[in-house]
Amino acid sequence: MTAISSRRSLRGEIPCKAVYEDEYALAFHDIRPLSPVHVLVIPKGPYVSLDDMCAEASPVFIGGFFRAVAETARVLGVTHAGYRILANIGADANQEVMHFHVHIFAGRPLGGMLKRAD
Secondary structure (H helix, E strand, C coil), X not given: CCHHHHHHHHCCCCCCCEEEECCCXXXXXXXXXXXXXXXXXXXXXXXXXXXXXXXXXXXXXXXXXXXXXXXXXXXXXXXXXXXXXXXXXXXXHCCCCCCCCEEEEECCCCCCCCCCCC
């Protein structure tokens, strides 16, 4: 998904399989899932990164966005078994979409995330 398509999804111009929506965020299923449950949660604002959102958005908005992430996990029914949230920010993290978003992965054991840099 590109930054343009994520903004278009927020505006309702591109259909998406929505999971949750409130005044702070829109959550929908990823079109190329990497786990049985793979949902994107996008803030309703023009934020490129977490740093950008924290610098520009109000504390109420930031709290509302992260409550929306938690509520999305509850709606998905993954809070008991567990889930992973991930946000790729910047070139070193391979951020492909230049609009901040959080991935929720669940539905199977996800294993370790990174190898140790020993």
